[in-house]
Amino acid sequence: MKKPNDARRVSRRRMLRILTAAGITGPAAVEIIAQARRNEISPEILKTANVLIDQEFSEERLRVIATAFQRNLEQFELVRALDIDDAVEPAPLFNAGTRW
C-alpha cells in the first residue's frame, strides 16, 4: 500500500535542481535537503526561504516561526496526504449567485 508521504516526496536530484535554480548551492543545499527529508523545519531553512517571500526576519523571529511552522506542518500533513480526484476544481469561495 502506498504511504501518503511517498506520493509527495521529491527526489534528491530534483530538489537540488530546484535549489540551484533559486541560487542555493553547496552545503546549504545539502542541509536543506537533509532537513526536508526529515520533515523538520529549521530556522536555517526559513532563512533561505526568506529570499522567496521577500521579507527579512531576525534570527530570533526565525526560531519562533520555525517552531510554529513545524506545528502547522503537522496539520497540513492531513490535507497534503489526501488524494483528490482530478475532476475536483478549487472553490475560491462560496458562490452566492448559485441557486441551491
Place this chain on the structure above:
Amino acid sequence: MANSDLVYLSGRELAAMIKSKKISPVDVTQAYLDRITALNPKLNAFITVTKEQALTQARQAEKEIAAGKYRGPLHGIPYAPKDILATKGILTTNGSKVTADWVPNFESTVTDRLGKAGAILLGKLNLLEFAMGSGVLSGFGPARNPWHTDYSPAGSSSGSGSALAAYLTPLSIGTDTGGSIRGPASFCGIVGLKQTYGRVSRYGVTTLAWTLDHAGPMTKTVADAAAVLQVIAGYDPKDPTTSREPVPDYSKALSGNVKGLRIGIPKSYFFENQIPDSDKSTKAAIQKLVDMGATTVEVDIPHAKYATSAGWVIAMAEAACFHEKRLREKPQLLDPVVRERLEAAKFYSATDYIKSLRVRSILQQEMAKVFEKCDVMAVSGGGPATRLESPETAKSDVKPGSRPSGLRGGNTFIGNMTGYPEIVIPCGFTSTEPMLPLTIGFYAKPFDEATLFRVSHAYESGTDWHRRRPTLL
C-alpha cells in the same frame, strides 16, 4: 418593573413595550449604560462606550415613536457591535494596538443598516486582536466570561459573548471566520448565527480572510437573532460577494412548529470528543425536538475532518496577505500569537492554499448531499468554556507538551469553508461547578436561515436555558 430590570427583557419584549409606549428608549438605554458602568470593569467587554451619542439617539427615537414614526422592531433597541466593524467618527480599534487610534470616515453596511432601523449604539465590544489573537494578550486585554470570570468567553467575538451573557446589551454583531460567533455563543450560553456567506455585507468589516469572513447576529434569543438578520441581510453594492437572493420574512419562521422537520444526525465527527454533560444535553435537545414532531435521519460528511486544517491554511494565508504591511512595519505592536501566525503563514505554499480550496469543493458537495436528506443537521455546539490562558502560554500556539489539534475550529470551520449557515443555541449546563453553559448547533442549506430560526426557536420556546443568569451578577 424597576428600570434596572429592563435589561433582563429580550429585544423582542423591549420592542413591544417601546412600540406601545409603555417604556421609553431613553430609560432602556440608560439602564444598559448603568449596568455597563457597574460591570464592565470586571468583564472588560466594552472597549468604547458611546454614552452621550447613545442617549442622543434614544431621545431621537423617543420623539419619533411619540410622533407615530415607528421604524420597526429594532427602533429604540440598544446594540453593540464587535469593534472590528467600522463606525464613522467613532473609535474602531480591531482590538489591536496597531489600530488603537483609528477613527473611520466611513460606516460599515451592517452598522449603517442597524442605525437606519433605529437601533441605538451603546459602544464597541472587545475582541481577539484582528479577530485572531489570543485574547489574553490582545490590544485591550481579555474579556471575561460572566459565568465565571476566570474563564474565557472564547473568541474572537469575546466582548459580544461576554456582554450578552452579562446583560450589558440585548443585541450584538460578531464576526466569524472559523467559529468566532459560534464559539463565544457556546462558551457564554447565548445565540450565535453565522448565516450563509453572501447573505450579509462584509463592507466596513476589517478583513481576516476574505473568503471565510462573515458578520452576523449574536443575541440572547432566537427571535432577536431573526430580527437583527432581517435588518442586516441583503445585497450590498459595496460588497460584490453579497447575494441578490430575496430576504424572506424571518418572523414567519418563529411558529414553534417542527412537525415533519427532518433533522440530520451525522454518524461521524460532529459529536465526537464531547464531554459527558455535553453529550447528554445535545441528545436530550434532539429528543425534545423529536417529541415535538421532528424526525431524525442519519447523514455523513466523510471529509469533515479536513475542514479545519484546510480552513486554517486558507484563513492564515489570506490574513498574512491582508496584514502584510502591518506585519512589515509594526510587528512589535501585534499580539505575539497574531504575529507568530502571520509570520508562519508567509511560508505557506500556493499549492497548500489551492489544495485547501479543492477540499472546500469536496465539502460543499458533501454538504449539498446531506441536505437532500434533511432540513437541518444537528451538531455539538462545543463547550463548555475553558479557563483563560496565562499570558505565558497565550503568547504562542506552540505550548509545552501540546500537539496540534486536528479539531482546531471544532464543528464550526466547515460552515465557513462551505458557506453554509449554522446557528448555536443554549441546551444545558454542566452538572459540576462552575456551572457553565452547553450548546447545540444546527446547520441548514444555503439561504435557509428561516429553517434554522424555526427549529431553534421551537426548542428555545420549550426550555428556559436562555433565561438563566450568571450567579455572580
